[in-house]
Amino acid sequence: MESLPNNWADIQPDIIYQTLADMLVSFSKKQIRLGKRYDQNNKHLKAIQNGRVPPDGSIGLIPSEEEGYDPISNLRC
Secondary structure, eight states, X not given: OEEOOSSGGGXXXXXXXXXXXXXXXXXXXXXXXXXXXXXXTOHHHHHHHHOBOOTTOOSSBOOOSSTTOOXXXXXXX
16 A cells, blocks of 8 residues: 655555555545645645544544535545
């Protein structure tokens, strides 16, 4: 299993990466293209790398307020 790279340019489509939070993620070509375009400082990628935000706050993913939606299982388009 490959570790999630630190920038969008190093991510390949449909490869499964492991994050620091032991999540498995994969990205489509479209997600990578959008990441390169809109996340030039890699902030979203760092949030994915860190996983869910702990109670004390940090960067990462936060649970959706939408009922039944899990951001961890819905990362891939």
